[in-house]
Amino acid sequence: xxxxxxxxxxxxxxxxxxxxxxxxxxxxxxxxxxxxxxxxxxxxxxxxxxxxxxxxxxxxxxxxxxxxxxxxxxxxxxxxxxxxxxxxxxxxxxxxxxxxxxxxxxxxxxxxxxxxxxxxxxxxxxxxxxxxxxxxxxxxxxxxxxxxxxxxxxxxxxxxxxxxxxxxxxxxxxxxxxxxxxxxxxxxxxxxxxxxxxxxxxxxxxxxxxxxxxxxxxxxxxxxxxxxxxxxxxxxxxxxxxxxxxxxxxxxxxxxxxxxxxxxxxxxxxxxxxxxxxxxxxxxxxxxxxxxxxxxxxxxxxxxxxxxxxxxxxxxxxxxxxxx
Numbered sequence: 326x327x328x329x330x331x332x333x334x335x336x337x338x339x340x341x342x343x344x345x346x347x348x349x350x351x352x353x354x355x356x357x358x359x360x361x362x363x364x365x366x367x368x369x370x371x372x373x374x375x376x377x378x379x380x381x382x383x384x385x386x387x388x389x390x391x392x393x394x395x396x397x398x399x400x401x402x403x404x405x406x407x408x409x410x411x412x413x414x415x416x417x418x419x420x421x422x423x424x425x426x427x428x429x430x431x432x433x434x435x436x437x438x439x440x441x442x443x444x445x446x447x448x449x450x451x452x453x454x455x456x457x458x459x460x461x462x463x464x465x466x467x468x469x470x471x472x473x474x475x476x477x478x479x480x481x482x483x484x485x486x487x488x489x490x491x492x493x494x495x496x497x498x499x500x501x502x503x504x505x506x507x508x509x510x511x512x513x514x515x516x517x518x519x520x521x522x523x524x525x526x527x528x529x530x531x532x533x534x535x536x537x538x539x540x541x542x543x544x545x546x547x548x549x550x551x552x553x554x555x556x557x558x559x560x561x562x563x564x565x566x567x568x569x570x571x572x573x574x575x576x577x578x579x580x581x582x583x584x585x586x587x588x589x590x591x592x593x594x595x596x597x598x599x600x601x602x603x604x605x606x607x608x609x610x611x612x613x614x615x616x617x618x619x620x621x622x623x624x625x626x627x628x629x630x631x632x633x634x635x636x637x638x639x640x641x642x643x644x645x646x647x648x649x
Contacts, residue, residue, distance in 0.1 A: 329363045330605040334370035334597060342378045354540035365390050365622070366521070366608070368390060368601070387532060389524040389622075393517075403550075405525045414485050414534035417636040418552075422539050428474075429543040430635060432465055434558050435474050439465075440480040441562035441614040449492070449569070470544060478542075478558070489569070497572060497579075506589025510582045511568060513590040514600070518564035519557070521548075521604065522621065527559045529625035533633045556628040559614040564619070567607050578601055 333340060339350045346358040364508070367383060367390040368566030371373060383390045383404050390404035421427060439462045446454040456554030461481040468474045486501045489511075493499040499511035507513040530537045530552055542558070571577050592600055608621040621628075 329359070330366045330368070330601055330608075331359055331364055332368045332370070332597065332601045333375070334368075334371050334594075336373055338523065339374040339575060340379050341375075341440075342382055347379060352467065361386060361388070366524070366605075367391070368393065368521070368595075370394075387528045389528050391524040393520065395424045399475060399566070400479075403527045412517055414633060415536045416634075418536055418539060421636055422541055426635075427541050428468070428471065429472050430632070431474050431555070432468065434555050435478045436462060436465055437614055438478060438561065439557035440482060441559050441612075442485045442565075444614075445562045445566055445612075448566075449488075451488035454484040454488035457481065470518060471544070486563070490566070492569070493572065509575070509584070509590055510579065512574065513592065514568045514571065514577075515564060515581060517592070517600070518567060518604075519561060521608075522557050522560050522564060523553050524555050524624075525608075525622055526560075526625045526628065529622070529629040532626065533629040535629060535633060552632075554626070556632065559628070560621070560624055561609070562614065563607075563612045563624075566612055567604070567630050571600070571603060 333349070335351065337352055341348045341573055346360050347364075349359065356530050361382070362385075365388070365614070367388060368392050369391065380390070386444040392402040400437055414616050421430065426501070430529040439458050443455055443458045443462070446458060459486075460617040461477045464477055465474065468477060482502075497511050498509045503509075503512050504516050521637075527537055527550065537550040537552050537554060538544065539545060540553075541555070542555045543549075543551040559608070577596055577599055581593055581599060582590055583593045584590035610618045611621040613619045613623050615626060
């Protein structure tokens, strides 16, 4: 797995493509060269000067690339490759999303997410949260539509957030999930972590020929990649575990954040360096929702492969289900 994480967060930096490397130039500094073959993730904050050839090449090589706003407001964007020639896979996906199979696929996604949060709550001794999450899991088989599944998913997630708030409220002012902009350091880290996971999931979805805009659990919304949100649900617990470990382990301090009423809360320059160094290590050893550890890119690919395998077998020309 490619392990190098490149973070670009200075306005006076220019990024260009030179041969098989990315060239990073800063005033009064010698140029630095980063081989494309070593890059596992690229994160661009704000408005540095990045050549269009760089972005195009990152997309063509399926290197996860995240574009983040300078301040807490706004959402991130991802650079991804074209959909390619795997039309039959996408046709099969669209047929399944419109048919009876949608509910069963969505149910599997919610079950895996809640199971991951149950394991995390058990690890930290959140007994009440475990009980509430298990109660939601017990009702999944009775759900008759995606809205009910979303409600059960929300119930389980709420149990986790409540337990996490009890743990982190005093030092970090965390009272539950909020975003756009995040209002406290915990939510700032959660939002950033989810965005980085989403970029990796986007690439995995393209690698397996799926349509990132059409999900099974989340409703289709123009401009939103709902399949990315669907497939990353079981991996969110890994972000939460990373955030909890970073804060309770003393990796980050309140001084590593900048917070304001208008712009919300975000990492300061000192915090960015610490966070991304730790993230580079975490994405190599990510908690597997099914037990053990694995690389985050591998976990994303497994999620996409799981869905693709569920969709098959199908006719490679029409995408119609084949019944043997």
